[in-house]
Amino acid sequence: MHKEFLMGNAAIALGAVASGVNVVAGYPGTPSTEVLETIAKHRPDDVYVEWSVNEKAAMELAAGASYSGARTLVTMKQVGLNVASDPLMSLEYIGVKGGMVILVADDPGPISSQTEQDTRHFAAFSKLPCFDPSSAQEAYEMIQEAYEYSEKYNTPVFLRPTTRVCHGYASVSVKDPEEYTVHTPEGFVKDSKRWVIFPRLSYQNHQKIEARNVELADIFSSYEKNKIYPACDTFADSRKGIVSGGISFTYAMETLIETGMVRHLKISTPHPFPEKLAAQFLDGLDEVLCLEELDPVIERELTYICGKYHLPVKILGKLTHNTANAGENTRDSVDTYIRTFLDLPVKEQQKLTDVPPLPVRPPVLCAGCPHRASFYAVKKAMQGRKTIFCGDIGCYTLGNARPLDMVDTCLCMGAGLNIAQGVEKIEPDTACFAFVGDSTFFASAITGVVNAVYNQANMTLVVLDNSTTAMTGHQPHPGTGRTVMGEIVQKINIEQVLRGIGVQDVETVNPLDHEAAVSCVKELADKPGVKAIIFKSPCIAVTKPGTPMHVDISSCIHCKKCIRELGCPAIITEDGNVSIDSSMCTGCGLCSQICPVHAIKGGKQHD
Amino acid sequence: MIKNIVLCGVGGQGTVLASKLLAAAAMEQNIPVMSAETIGMAQRGGSVFSHVRIGEGLYSPMIAAGTADLIIGFEPGETVRMLPYLKEGGHVVVSTRAIKPVTATLSESNYDSEPMLEYLKQNVPNLTLIDADKACAEIGSSKVLNMILLGTALRTGVLDFNLEDIEHVMLRTLPEKFHAMNLQALNYTK
Numbered sequence: 001m002h003k004e005f006l007m008g009n010a011a012i013a014l015g016a017v018a019s020g021v022n023v024v025a026g027y028p029g030t031p032s033t034e035v036l037e038t039i040a041k042h043r044p045d046d047v048y049v050e051w052s053v054n055e056k057a058a059m060e061l062a063a064g065a066s067y068s069g070a071r072t073l074v075t076m077k078q079v080g081l082n083v084a085s086d087p088l089m090s091l092e093y094i095g096v097k098g099g100m101v102i103l104v105a106d107d108p109g110p111i112s113s114q115t116e117q118d119t120r121h122f123a124a125f126s127k128l129p130c131f132d133p134s135s136a137q138e139a140y141e142m143i144q145e146a147y148e149y150s151e152k153y154n155t156p157v158f159l160r161p162t163t164r165v166c167h168g169y170a171s172v173s174v175k176d177p178e179e180y181t182v183h184t185p186e187g188f189v190k191d192s193k194r195w196v197i198f199p200r201l202s203y204q205n206h207q208k209i210e211a212r213n214v215e216l217a218d219i220f221s222s223y224e225k226n227k228i229y230p231a232c233d234t235f236a237d238s239r240k241g242i243v244s245g246g247i248s249f250t251y252a253m254e255t256l257i258e259t260g261m262v263r264h265l266k267i268s269t270p271h272p273f274p275e276k277l278a279a280q281f282l283d284g285l286d287e288v289l290c291l292e293e294l295d296p297v298i299e300r301e302l303t304y305i306c307g308k309y310h311l312p313v314k315i316l317g318k319l320t321h322n323t324a325n326a327g328e329n330t331r332d333s334v335d336t337y338i339r340t341f342l343d344l345p346v347k348e349q350q351k352l353t354d355v356p357p358l359p360v361r362p363p364v365l366c367a368g369c370p371h372r373a374s375f376y377a378v379k380k381a382m383q384g385r386k387t388i389f390c391g392d393i394g395c396y397t398l399g400n401a402r403p404l405d406m407v408d409t410c411l412c413m414g415a416g417l418n419i420a421q422g423v424e425k426i427e428p429d430t431a432c433f434a435f436v437g438d439s440t441f442f443a444s445a446i447t448g449v450v451n452a453v454y455n456q457a458n459m460t461l462v463v464l465d466n467s468t469t470a471m472t473g474h475q476p477h478p479g480t481g482r483t484v485m486g487e488i489v490q491k492i493n494i495e496q497v498l499r500g501i502g503v504q505d506v507e508t509v510n511p512l513d514h515e516a517a518v519s520c521v522k523e524l525a526d527k528p529g530v531k532a533i534i535f536k537s538p539c540i541a542v543t544k545p546g547t548p549m550h551v552d553i554s555s556c557i558h559c560k561k562c563i564r565e566l567g568c569p570a571i572i573t574e575d576g577n578v579s580i581d582s583s584m585c586t587g588c589g590l591c592s593q594i595c596p597v598h599a600i601k602g603g604k605q606h607d
Numbered sequence: 608m609i610k611n612i613v614l615c616g617v618g619g620q621g622t623v624l625a626s627k628l629l630a631a632a633a634m635e636q637n638i639p640v641m642s643a644e645t646i647g648m649a650q651r652g653g654s655v656f657s658h659v660r661i662g663e664g665l666y667s668p669m670i671a672a673g674t675a676d677l678i679i680g681f682e683p684g685e686t687v688r689m690l691p692y693l694k695e696g697g698h699v700v701v702s703t704r705a706i707k708p709v710t711a712t713l714s715e716s717n718y719d720s721e722p723m724l725e726y727l728k729q730n731v732p733n734l735t736l737i738d739a740d741k742a743c744a745e746i747g748s749s750k751v752l753n754m755i756l757l758g759t760a761l762r763t764g765v766l767d768f769n770l771e772d773i774e775h776v777m778l779r780t781l782p783e784k785f786h787a788m789n790l791q792a793l794n795y796t797k
Contacts, residue, residue: 003634003637005627005630005631005634005640030646031646135666164643164668164669167643167644167646168641168642168643168668168669169630169640169641169642169643169644169668170639170640170641170642170665170668171633171634171639171640171641247667249666250666250667250668251666251667251669253666253667254666254667254671257664257666330669331667331669331670331671331672332671332672335671347672347673349672349673349691350672350673350690350691350693351691352687352690352691352730354726355687355726356687356722356723356725356726357718358684358687358688359684359685359705359707359708359718360708361617361652361653361654361708362653362708363652363653364652364709366652402713403713563712563713564713567709567713568709569652569709571712572707572712573712583749
């Protein structure tokens with residue numbers, strides 16, 4: 001063993017490698033992405049790693065490998081599990097041979113997600129065991145234990161960390177490579193009674209699953225990471241207790257070190273719930289405060305157990321409005337909950353008085369981002385027309401910010417296309433646009449194009465192709481021509497895909513050539529049917545910047561059109577003059593093309 | 608004895624590397640360390656922070672309000688935003704250069720460093736201001752702000768390392784061609 005300073009996600013990755021994982025697949029999504037990336041970086045030669053086209057593909061691939069005896073890991077964020085839920089809900093009945101861990105990172109807040117959904121519910125829904133780590137060290141150990149449970153019970157197992165566990169760093173004790181488990185897959189053994197799902201098999205396996213989960217609830221009652229921390233002398237006679245899970249456990253411990261320890265139960269396996277341990281904890285208490293994020297999963301379980309065992313204990317938490325029922329817990333909010341619960345004085349939060357107005361910094365598209373040019377071209381081309389701009393998931397969601405204001409809807413991965421189709425059914429006189437990034441296009445928009453084309457939609461699809469998966473940190477995808485294992489492969493060409501589906505009008509344009517981009521939009525928008533524009537220009541983070549632009553002060557007329565219309569962070573005002581921050585400017589040249597007096601010079605040229 | 612540090616600024620300023628070096632220095636001396644930082648959408652020009660906690664008996668990577676021994680501020684407004692974390696008598700080291708948000712340019716609101724610095728002077732007894740533009744110009748690179756701030760922070764004596772500890776991990780972490788410049792930045796005194 002040795003110590004390493006690791007991000008929670010990296011600890012999970014090294015835990016999987018130490019378990020002898022053979023196959024790893026996932027789709028990027030904050031806060032889960034670094035798990036797969038770390039394995040790709042540190043993998044032994046015989047470990048297969050891929051960024052799959054989406055979470056469903058990843059889970060199906062992992063299922064096949066696990067059927068063949070491999071230890072597998074599937075990684076995704078919480079909304080990714082919605083995409084993978086189809087294979088998940090059936091795999092539950094079939095089970096696996098090699099250990100399979102489904103890593104789903106939840107995002108209380110939410111900090112970078114559409115939803116505050118709770119994967120612990122999905123674990124109960126799919127009847128699968130779920131491990132909920134509270135720290136990087138615990139996550140490292142838990143994933144190794146999860147593989148053992150998975151193989152012992154031939155079932156996929158969830159590991160569900162949340163953002164603060166995923167992205168928190170700690171000094172973690174990890175194994176040396178000599179201590180790693182070596183797992184050699186047996187290979188696929190044909191057995192249609194085991195691997196082919198049929199109603200009769202599902203019925204039989206359903207019974208077995210229910211029996212197994214009762215057994216697991218007992219076993220988890222003595223699992224060392226489900227633990228009762230006894231009260232200290234100060235609270236020895238107290239009839240109050242605290243139950244926590246995940247990062248909230250660490251916040252609670254920090255406060256309890258200061259106040260003195262009351263009886264405290266940590267839940268590390270929210271499903272199957274360690275019922276006997278919980279009943280033992282509740283016995284003799286009058287009131288219990290539940291500290292958890294997202295949904296009141298622990299709280300409901302305890303309320304149920306109180307009923308089942310006739311325990312006169314008041315269970316407090318989200319359902320009783322003692323804790324917030326939305327948003328993430330913080331060190332300070334948990335401190336307040338606990339002190340209030342224990343009738344201790346709540347810490348006075350230092351209030352800043354007479355603070356000068358603080359700068360507001362909403363995230364914006366980077367200086368030089370080609371998405372800005374694409375949105376601006378469509379905006380200009382469609383000025384004065386009745387339009388709707390359906391956005392999608394990625395950096396380009398930021399096109400909603402002023403001054404661009406070019407995202408009217410955003411729902412989930414790949415949804416924009418068919419939302420545009422739906423709007424057009426009700427408002428046929430509206431020019432309907434759907435914007436989708438290249439990675440999202442491959443992940444979940446292709447079937448949407450097929451739907452729109454076959455069902456005779458009238459709309460314009462705009463593919464924002466920046467040759468990477470930018471928002472999550474530049475992962476490769478089928479259009480990039482490389483894999484996460486470093487292989488150079490045949491790119492899948494988006495234009496050919498669209499033509500293959502039957503889109504008649506497909507144009508590929510460089511959005512940074514403003515005039516050409518505008519005329520292309522104008523030309524295509526009025527054609528009937530589904531037509532597509534591919535705005536192709538690489539993300540500035542994956543290309544070398546050009547020479548920065550500069551403003552010729554003598555010819556600038558201070559109209560500030562560049563600032564008012566583009567919202568580029570590199571265009572600033574200094575002492576009343578417009579100027580370009582050369583440390584940010586990439587020389588994309590969009591501003592120089594819209595300046596009415598050509599006062600912005602330099603940068604790339606577009607003929 | 609646990610030491611709590613907040614580093615704050617705007618995405619892209621180098622707060623993450625500075626917090627990594629602090630953590631590496633602690634690891635070097637076998638002191639437990641935890642940290643947490645902003646990752647994701649906010650990195651695109653938004654406010655960013657790192658919490659670094661060094662010492663025995665840590666559970667949470669996040670710091671409670673009113674408990675930071677030190678705030679290393681890469682930007683005046685962001686430093687004021689983080690002041691609720693500072694404990695009584697805590698130190699603040701701050702770069703005086705304001706970074707204007709796009710919203711300020713658009714709305715022509717006048718966000719400037721002066722009122723922020725004035726506020727810090729009035730509310731923080733242990734305050735060190737760094738003229739980052741001047742320092743970076745003297746060293747000849749705009750990329751060394753984090754090392755200038757880190758060096759200054761260590762000289763306050765709040766942390767239990769000395770400058771050599773950080774120099775040591777910096778030399779080990781960064782490519783050789785950046786060593787001279789960063790050594791100069793760590794040792795910069797106005």
